[in-house]
Amino acid sequence: HAALSRRYVLCEVISEDPRCRQCIEDRVLGLAVRDAITRVHGDYGLACCSISFTVKYLNAYTGTVLLRCRKDSYRLLCSALPFVRHLESRGQRYPCSLNTLHVGGTIRTCQKFLIQYNRTQLLRMLQNCTNEEERQCIQKSLLSCSLTEEQSESGDEEDDDGTE
Amino acid sequence: RGPAGLGMAVAAFERRVLRNAAEHHYLRVRLELPDGGARPNAAQFKQLVVTALRELHGEVGAALPVDVLTYEEKTLSAILRVISSGLVKLWSALTLLGFYQNRRCAFRVLQFCLFFLSPNQTSPFLLALSGNSRELVLD
Numbered sequence: 001h002a003a004l005s006r007r008y009v010l011c012e013v014i015s016e017d018p019r020c021r022q023c024i025e026d027r028v029l030g031l032a033v034r035d036a037i038t039r040v041h042g043d044y045g046l047a048c049c050s051i052s053f054t055v056k057y058l059n060a061y062t063g064t065v066l067l068r069c070r071k072d073s074y075r076l077l078c079s080a081l082p083f084v085r086h087l088e089s090r091g092q093r094y095p096c097s098l099n100t101l102h103v104g105g106t107i108r109t110c111q112k113f114l115i116q117y118n119r120t121q122l123l124r125m126l127q128n129c130t131n132e133e134e135r136q137c138i139q140k141s142l143l144s145c146s147l148t149e150e151q152s153e154s155g156d157e158e159d160d161d162g163t164e
Numbered sequence: 165r166g167p168a169g170l171g172m173a174v175a176a177f178e179r180r181v182l183r184n185a186a187e188h189h190y191l192r193v194r195l196e197l198p199d200g201g202a203r204p205n206a207a208q209f210k211q212l213v214v215t216a217l218r219e220l221h222g223e224v225g226a227a228l229p230v231d232v233l234t235y236e237e238k239t240l241s242a243i244l245r246v247i248s249s250g251l252v253k254l255w256s257a258l259t260l261l262g263f264y265q266n267r268r269c270a271f272r273v274l275q276f277c278l279f280f281l282s283p284n285q286t287s288p289f290l291l292a293l294s295g296n297s298r299e300l301v302l303d
Contacts, residue, residue, distance in 0.1 A: 042222035044256070 005071035006052060009078060009103050010110045013063035013087070015096035021063065023087040023094055026055040029065055033098075036083040041076050048073040049080075056107065062118070065098070066110055074103065189251045190233075192275035193258060195240040199267050206235045209242060213254075216261035216271075221253050228253060241274070 013024055034053075038046045049069055057066035069077045081098045088094075101117060104110040122142060129135040195212070197203065204212060210232050218226035228250040235242040246254045258271035 038222065040222045040224055042218065042220045042225055044220050045222055045224075 007074035020094035190277040216257040
């Protein structure tokens with residue numbers, strides 16, 4: 001039987017409005033992405049992408065979002081992401097855009113990319129510091145980071161939680 | 165707008181062979197509006213085709229180059245031309261369209277053609293070469 005292939009799309013939410021961060025929830029993002037797919041690719045596109053579509057991971061602090069979809073429809077999904085213009089939550093709309101960072105076949109490859117990406121982002125933030133206080137803050141954060149081995153390795157390869 | 169050629173015995177036809185002869189596909193369609201109300205004019209008909217594409221295939225579908233080559237308001241029949249790669253999108257969109265201005269309607273595809281044969285430059289004449297629709301794939 002054919003293997004169930006999925007694609008994991010890693011993106012970040014870019015917004016000038018700091019209140020947009022509190023909108024970063026799986027339901028809000030799921031709706032925004034689905035709405036964009038409907039506008040760009042119609043009912044057919046929405047139906048294609050909705051199979052196995054889910055928001056797999058979110059980080060409201062960094063604005064990182066990990067989306068999952070079928071391998072057959074990841075192009076429909078990726079081409080619709082630039083058309084997400086705002087996030088809507090509790091009757092409020094905050095303008096934003098989605099920047100695609102990486103497309104991978106497993107959660108693990110996206111995770112590896114994200115770790116590397118965050119490292120470079122932190123270094124860039126350090127370089128762009130405007131005052132000494134910020135610099136000290138970031139340096140302290142960086143130095144206090146440590147990698148802890150997880151005791152129970154929950155297989156996060158091809159995550160198959162049965163949700164279609 | 166060049167016609168694609170086939171060898172024909174009749175003297176009235178001209179043989180012309182184009183390099184990319186199958187660039188466009190042609191559909192002869194008829195709109196069924198059973199309620200007997202006002203009929204759409206040519207512009208409204210085109211708008212309806214674009215609307216059908218937009219509903220099923222979104223803005224990308226609506227941007228598909230589709231031309232209404234002929235339209236007869238009395239019978240609501242038309243010949244549509246679409247770029248070859250867009251045939252499946254167009255056909256599926258027409259099939260699934262159910263309403264025109266909140267009135268029940270349906271598109272009937274009467275004929276599907278690969279080539280458009282012209283006996284001379286001034287009067288277009290459609291020759292049906294049926295394509296095998298089972299080979300069509302939506303990608």
